Amino acid sequence: MSDAASLDTFNRRESEVRGYIRSFPVVFDSARGSVLHAADGREFLDFFAGAGAVNYGHNNPAFTRALIEYLESDGIIHGLDMATSAKKAFIEAFEKFVLEPRGFDYKIQFTGPTGANAVEAALKVARQATGRSNVVAFTNAFHGLSLGGLSATGSSHYREAAGVALGDVARLPFDGYLGAGVDTLDLFEKMLGDPGSGLDKPAAVILEAVQGEGGINVASGPWLQRLRRITADNGILLILDEIQSGIGRTGSFFAFEESGIVPDIVTVSKSISGSGLPMSLVLLRPGVDVWKPGDHTGTFRGNNLAFVSARVALEEYWADSALTDGVKAKSEILRTELERLAAAHPELGAVVRGRGLMYGFAVDGDRSLAARISAEAFSRGLIIETSGAFDEVLKFLPALTISEDELGRGLRIVEESLDALV
CATH class of the missing domain: 1.20.5 (Single alpha-helices involved in coiled-coils or other helix-helix interfaces)
Incomplete structure (x- = not known):
């Protein structure tokens, strides 16, 4: 193996916390669209899309051109939360292509560049706005690995790594958790109305309309509509985490749109920049925007390069259907x-469960099979990850711009991989 393709440097010096490099042990050198090129010359079809961070594919030329032009014009790179031309253009594009067509009236908060920071901000402002501390989250949820987001995350693997108690969150069963025919919101509504239930009235309920890391669990429209009614009737804020399931991933711009509900708060990250550059924001109903100046800061809450590619993504992909x-x-x-x-x-x-280009192939009987299919597919030139409480779900997350031919080739690799194992 050539030195350029060797993993020795990573094995010698990178922290043991590294994860995906263990599942996909090659040095990646370049990428375009839905194809990754390794330093050893191999090509890999991508059904991973940066865990949902590159919905429009790698190095999309529309974004690359705009970023190069911005850099060559000495555009502002670092601006904290000061006004810049790039931010202004993004806000105006977001109004035009996202908010106004949907009749949404949200204030936009730019947080630190990670999805977890957007969740932290959402939880903080919900507690400030209501004066209450308790939050309801759901089984198999994933909301990030900083302490606030982790407190709302279901996975024991991640929670045990916190090293501290994770409080002020009550856990309830997600839609379908107790099987078909059981409406899990019966429990929530019963507990809210019972002073002996032990459930402190929450400031907010936080959830994903389609759970990604939790195993591609899809909340039904009626379930989401009932949850919206319960929260509204009880003065509880509803937070939709659209970090992985949003930006067209499930078909519509937001995964919750299909249900017709309007949340109080929405967290957005991953593919909002279009290009994979770090960027996160929180959408707040105006009455929830109770922040005082500087209440939630961050040195990199103004990634102007991301504003540029995000604007172009909206103009290129959301002006029509x-x-x-x-x-x-x-x-x-x-x-x-x-x-x-x-x-x-x-x-x-x-x-099989999912929506849009966010699907899971779940095998509960042999919980090791999904990981073995992923490894076999990797050997055949396909990057695909797993999810679920036991990593029992093979997770399909290709770029939204993938060609039908590439999609078909990737599916054939999955089929060949499965046939080789069973």
């Missing part, structure tokens, strides 16, 4: 092929 029409067509292909694969192997009892 071409992207969402394409996602709908490719979603049908993905679902049909996964259901065919499940039917071809009835002994697995596999379940």
Whole structure:
């Protein structure tokens, strides 16, 4: 192996906390669209999309051109939360292409560049706005690994790494957690109305409309609508975490849109920049925006390069329905092929679930199978990860711009990998 392709430097010097490098042990050198190139010359089709951070593909030329032009014009790179031309243009584009077409009236808060920081801000402002500290989160939720977000995250693996108690969050069952035919919100509504339940009235409820890391669990429209009614009737703020499921990932711009609800607070990150550059924001109903100046700061809450590519992404992909029409067509292909694969192997009892281009192939009977398929697929030139409480779900997260040919090639690799293992 050439020195350029060797992992020795990482093994010698990088912290043991490194994760994805263990699942995909190559040195990646370049990427374009849905193809990654390794330093040893191999090519990999990407069904991972930076864990949802590059919904429009790697090095999208529309963004690259705009970023180069901005750099060459000496545009502001670091601006904290000062006014810049790049930020102004992004806000105006977000109004035009996202807020106004949906009739949404949100203030925009720019937080530190990680999704976890957006969640921290959302939880803080909800507690400030209501004067209450308790928050309700759901089973198998993932809201980041800083302490506030971690307190609302379900995974014991991540929670145990905190090293401190994680309080002020009550956990309730997500839609479908207790099986078909059981509306888990019966419990929530009953506990809210019972002074003996032990559930302190929450400041907020936080959830993902489609749980990503938790195993591609999809909340139904009626369930979300009922949750919105319960929170509104009880003066509880509703926070939708759209960090992975948003920006077109499930078809519409936000995953909650299909249900017709309007949350009080929305957290956004990952693909909002379009280019994979770090950027996060929180959308706040005006009455919830109770911050005093400087209450939630961060040195890098003004990534102007990300503002540039985010604006271009909105202009390029959200001015018409071409992207969402394409996602709908490719979603049908993905679902049909996964259901065919499940039917071809009835002994697995596999379940297919998801929306848009966010799908899971779940095998509870053999919880090691998804990870073994991922490893086999990697050896055949496909990057695909797993999720779920036991990593029992093979997680499909290709770029929204992937071609139907690339999608088909990746699905054939998955099928070949499964056939080689069972």
